[in-house]
Amino acid sequence: DLILHCIRLLNMLDLELKCFVSAGSSKKSMPEVWWRGSGREVRIYTYTGNAVDTYTGPAYALASIYILRLKSNEQDTQVSVYLHEGPGLSGAFPELPSDPRVHMLGVGMTSVTLNWAPSSSVVVKDGHRPQHEYCVLVNHKHNYRNLCAAHEGIRKEIQSMQKRQRRDKQSKEIVWATLKDWWWRQPDALKDRESSTTDKFEDPGCVCRDIESVCTVSDLLPDTQYYFDVFIMDRINGTSAAYTGTFARTHEEARPAVTSLREGQVKWVTLTGDASSLQGDQFRFKPRGWQQNGLLTLHTCNGTSKVKVTVSSKGQTLTSQEVGHQLAQIWLHGAPSYLIQLQALDPGSSSTIPKAVPVFPTTLQIKSFNKLRSCNSVTLAWMGTEERSLYCIYQRQIPLDSKHTSTDRCIDPESRPADERVLCKYFQELNPRRAVTTAVVGELEPGMLYVFDVYLMRRWGLPIKYHSKTVRTRSDC
Numbered sequence: 001d002l003i004l005h006c007i008r009l010l011n012m013l014d015l016e017l018k019c020f021v022s023a024g025s026s027k028k029s030m031p032e033v034w035w036r037g038s039g040r041e042v043r044i045y046t047y048t049g050n051a052v053d054t055y056t057g058p059a060y061a062l063a064s065i066y067i068l069r070l071k072s073n074e075q076d077t078q079v080s081v082y083l084h085e086g087p088g089l090s091g092a093f094p095e096l097p098s099d100p101r102v103h104m105l106g107v108g109m110t111s112v113t114l115n116w117a118p119s120s121s122v123v124v125k126d127g128h129r130p131q132h133e134y135c136v137l138v139n140h141k142h143n144y145r146n147l148c149a150a151h152e153g154i155r156k157e158i159q160s161m162q163k164r165q166r167r168d169k170q171s172k173e174i175v176w177a178t179l180k181d182w183w184w185r186q187p188d189a190l191k192d193r194e195s196s197t198t199d200k201f202e203d204p205g206c207v208c209r210d211i212e213s214v215c216t217v218s219d220l221l222p223d224t225q226y227y228f229d230v231f232i233m234d235r236i237n238g239t240s241a242a243y244t245g246t247f248a249r250t251h252e253e254a255r256p257a258v259t260s261l262r263e264g265q266v267k268w269v270t271l272t273g274d275a276s277s278l279q280g281d282q283f284r285f286k287p288r289g290w291q292q293n294g295l296l297t298l299h300t301c302n303g304t305s306k307v308k309v310t311v312s313s314k315g316q317t318l319t320s321q322e323v324g325h326q327l328a329q330i331w332l333h334g335a336p337s338y339l340i341q342l343q344a345l346d347p348g349s350s351s352t353i354p355k356a357v358p359v360f361p362t363t364l365q366i367k368s369f370n371k372l373r374s375c376n377s378v379t380l381a382w383m384g385t386e387e388r389s390l391y392c393i394y395q396r397q398i399p400l401d402s403k404h405t406s407t408d409r410c411i412d413p414e415s416r417p418a419d420e421r422v423l424c425k426y427f428q429e430l431n432p433r434r435a436v437t438t439a440v441v442g443e444l445e446p447g448m449l450y451v452f453d454v455y456l457m458r459r460w461g462l463p464i465k466y467h468s469k470t471v472r473t474r475s476d477c
Contacts, residue, residue: 013079014071015047041067048073052146052242059085080148082239094121094132094232094241102230102246109251109428111218111437112226116243118213119232135231135240136208136215140224143245147231154205218437219425223252253388254430258339261285263294269342283340285332294332296340300324306345313338361385362432366454366469375446375477382454382466384435388428390457393439394420400449400472413455413463424457447475 044066045055070079082092097117105113114136121132137150139157144150208215220226229245261267261283269281287294300307300323309328310320313335321328322345332338361383372379384391394416413421422441429435444450449472456464 013047013049013077014069014073015053016043016045016069078148078152092234092237093239094234095119096232096241096243101244102228104246104248105214106434107248107250108434109222109253109430110220110426111216111429112220112228112248112250113214113216114228114230114246115214116230119241121232121234122211124211129235130211131236132232132234133209133211134213134215135206135233136217137205137229137231138207138217138220138226140226143227143247144229144242146242147233147240150229150231216438218427220250222250222428225249251430253428254386258282258284261340263288281342283342284337285340286337287332293334294338296330296332298323298328298330308343308345310341310343311338312341361435361456361466364464364466366452366466368452368469368471372440373471373474375474376444377440377442378444378450378452378471378473379438379440380452380454380469381436381438384427384429384437385456386428386430386432386435388426390424390426391437392424392455392457393422393441394453394455395422395441396420396451397445398449398451398470402449411465413457422452444473446473446477448473 044057047053047055066083068081068083070081084092097119099117102114102116105115107113116134119132119134122130122134123132124130135147137144139153141153144153207217215230217226217228225247226249227245227247230243232241232243234240259267259282267283285294285296296309296311298309306322306324308320309323309330311318311330311332318332318335318338319330321330363383365382367381369379369381380393382391392413394413423439425437425439427435427437429437441452449470452469452471454466456466
């Protein structure tokens with residue numbers, strides 16, 4: 001059998017496969033006869049398209065020369081071609097399962113969880129790095145039908161970004177800062193992953209590169225559409241196979257309802273302890289006329305309760321104060337509209353909501369994954385909250401025989417050395433039971449003991465510190 005496997009990139013391609021048959025007996029070799037033109041060409045197969053194409057057919061006994069002609073119809077491009085002659089499959093390409101689709105397990109505001117049917121090619125042997133592994137790619141444009149098309153798309157995106165940087169010198173610093181932040185949060189996406197000399201793959205920026213058929217893609221933007229592709233990569237042969245990709249749109253950020261206030265209106269507000277009222281009550285007031293002034297009068301009906309009132313305009317806080325049963329008046333002036341937010345300060349009162357008390361995670365424990373621990377990296381996970389918050393990871397190396405591994409809970413991030421900070425990331429999940437986020441900390445030394453601390457950074461008040469986690473890197477990989 002003759003098997004021709006052709007992988008196209010993004011442009012239309014004409015493919016023609018021919019074989020050369022000698023016109024008669026000759027003492028000269030077949031290549032020499034073909035160059036002299038004393039034989040005939042027989043067309044075997046033709047194809048026009050822009051996807052992966054495979055031809056399988058009988059080998060021609062009289063032919064020792066196969067002629068493959070490729071023509072790009074649109075622009076310069078690249079093609080990967082593999083020819084196998086012999087019975088049965090070549091085994092050079094990974095095998096896809098009967099259901100090659102990528103499925104969506106869950107979609108959140110900043111994360112998406114995917115799974116797919118495992119491939120029979122992915123085999124794990126004790127003590128050996130597998131020959132095949134999965135690679136998950138994510139982008140904003142479209143799904144890719146093969147890995148080299150993804151390589152080309154990423155290359156063009158980088159070139160486009162470089163052109164924009166040259167056109168605008170000011171944006172260059174902003175883009176580079178964004179890239180450094182992304183690189184810092186995903187160190188394995190841009191550097192070599194401890195690959196051996198037999199690894200023929202340049203890492204295309206896999207958000208997941210593993211043997212497990214499940215992946216959670218985090219650090220996504222709310223209310224944004226993403227395309228997800230899964231590939232099986234053969235490190236030895238340098239080949240790959242593509243699953244049928246999928247796409248999803250992340251959930252938009254929860255926005256609290258804003259009630260309009262009219263001039264001279266008396267408004268009764270009930271602040272309950274319902275968990276659905278975590279954002280507090282918000283009101284908008286637009287003064288009439290050209291003076292843009294107003295007088296806000298308020299007090300609580302419960303003599304033991306206190307409420308925090310925050311007035312802002314165009315994103316800037318104008319005033320913030322506590323209000324009790326005594327009458328309070330706030331003078332509003334100089335802005336076309338005002339946003340008034342009421343937050344209860346007494347969590348024990350039936351007329352308040354637990355907003356002023358910070359929303360805590362369900363647990364402050366940090367988990368490390370032993371299977372993902374290597375000689376120079378560890379993977380940490382912790383519970384977040386339903387509020388969009390900033391989390392920062394700090395690390396410090398300690399002696400192997402150290403008995404004091406916990407960090408003082410009174411030490412805030414600002415008092416720690418700058419080189420102890422590893423990374424900071426934003427995270428939010430509306431379902432508290434699923435508010436789990438992870439981070440990979442790299443560039444560690446083999447066989448050393450590290451203490452990791454996670455801080456939940458709050459806009460007001462002191463940061464919340466998680467319990468310290470001590471992890472020792474593997475000494476032999």
